[in-house]
Amino acid sequence: MLYGLKIATRYLTASKAQTALLVLGVAVGVFIFVFMSALIGGLAEFILSRTVGDISHITIEADDPDPPVLIQRDGHVLAVIERGRTRTATLPDAATYLPLIEKVPGVVAVSPQIGGAGFLARGAQVAQVSVTGLEPGRESAILNLRGYIVEGSERLGSGIVVLGETLADDLSLKLGQTLRLQSSIGASAVLTVGGIYSTGNGMIDASSVYVSLPTARTLFALPQGVTRIEIKLSDLNAADATARRIAALTGLDAVPWTDGAEQLMEALNAQAQTGYFLKTFALITIVIGVASALLLSTYRRRPEIGIMRAMGAGRGFVIFVFVTQGALVGLLGGLSGAALGYLALLPFPSRDAFEAGTLPMDITQGSYGLAITLTVIGAVLASILPARSAARVDPVTAIGQ
């Protein structure tokens, strides 16, 4: 085998220009493969970070109790108390579960919250808002509030409210001004604007306000427990499995973000499929290029193959020589293409610094190892046909050429 490797290497180095051109062709294919992987992966990352990056990856909410029903003995329903529009169910033992959930692998942040509806009033101006009570110190656990602050601070203390820029503009509110927040159950509190944020999401910026958890307890008359627990994961693709794990651990209904996000998942899948097609075409180009170049080499070296056969080289040896040439071309082209791809991706911002208007290339998703492996496999497969053709060379005819 070592000797076959020597012959294969010698054949490749004997025609340096031709080999260089062949390796370059393979490298370009691998470069496209790596570039497409980084682009498709980066794009998916970008879309996900923009759509679900700031939302809870797993949410635990208490089940609302079934509404009371008055039923006659014969089964007729006499009266039903309709479920209220405002969510009233709570997770009274949330504090017990939090340490358990925090220890689940992949969980990066846990945020107990109290949520509800309310009205924000300043003078004669009133706006309907969604109120979220967050634990002080964990304000940015789910929504990156700190990153979106344009004025003031995200820190929620007693009597502090943080609200969106659009809402602040609508109510002509400035930092440090006071306002009245009335909850859906009628409790109210006078609060000071401690921070103004801008997420770029119109709905959030116009209607979400954040207060501290103790303030929310007062507003929604919840002396203990929370209405939901939001959980953030290091890998949002692991949400389904982690949600199942948390549900098994706590007995609570843990809902992953993917529930109800079918359209987004379909779009991402379609995008991934497009990437697979492009990468497959790149590989096919490599296979065709290697196969045609080696076929040409086989034809050119027919007399030499004939001599080798006459000197006692078996068909297996000839096949090995040509398949090894294919593998070497694949390996060299794969390594060069992957290196070129990596170098070309270096100038692009990292995945944590994706900006609108630039190509969201993710250098960590170049699939370098996969590209090299598939290229070597493809090149080996591509060389089988020429190798078999070489092994079938009739030494008598070939030597006579």
Add this chain to the structure above:
Amino acid sequence: MTALLAVSDLTKTFGSGEAETRVLRGLSLALAAGEMAALLGPSGSGKSTLLTILGTLMKPTSGRYTMLGQDLVAADDRALTEFRNRHIGFVFQFHNLLPDFTALENVVFPTAVREGRETAQARARGRDLLVRMGLEARVDFPSANLSGGQKQRVAVARALMNRPELVLADEPTGNLDRDSAMQVMDLIAEINREEGTTFLISTHDEKIAGLCRRQIVVGDGVVTG
């Protein structure tokens, strides 16, 4: 002398129907170990076809061929390849060296391909053979840069590398000038004399044939003399 090979009633037909050509028509021949024989005959008489069959590069249409007690008509490709590598050496008219390899690498090839690598022992034997051929200054020369006579001497060295019992030479001097031709023939005669290697040399040249102890004349597909 003991018999090295024997062929009997050998026929070889190419093509079929109207294009059918019978090149060998029941040829029989025996060679003893240590012989140095010339194969003579006009073009188209079947000399090259006979050499090709004796070299196990082609199978006859019918007939028997045994060498060293082995039936080489019934053997499969793998067995023939191995047999050829161990027991038969070739010298072609146009040397047929591997152009991308040095003189030594060409000589060592038959052993290296069998052993899977170029051993130090094989390289030493290859070097000795090249020295014996008067090519000590050309051992590591790319074979493409050698002269015609030098290439043919490298080819002779390659044919002897595995110490074969039989060397088949098809017009080994046909492409050389007179001096180079005599140089190559002297080497062949020396090896035959000293090592007892059997040579069967196909040639049109009466003078070359005269250097051999036996002349076998082929005509119209059979041995005529």
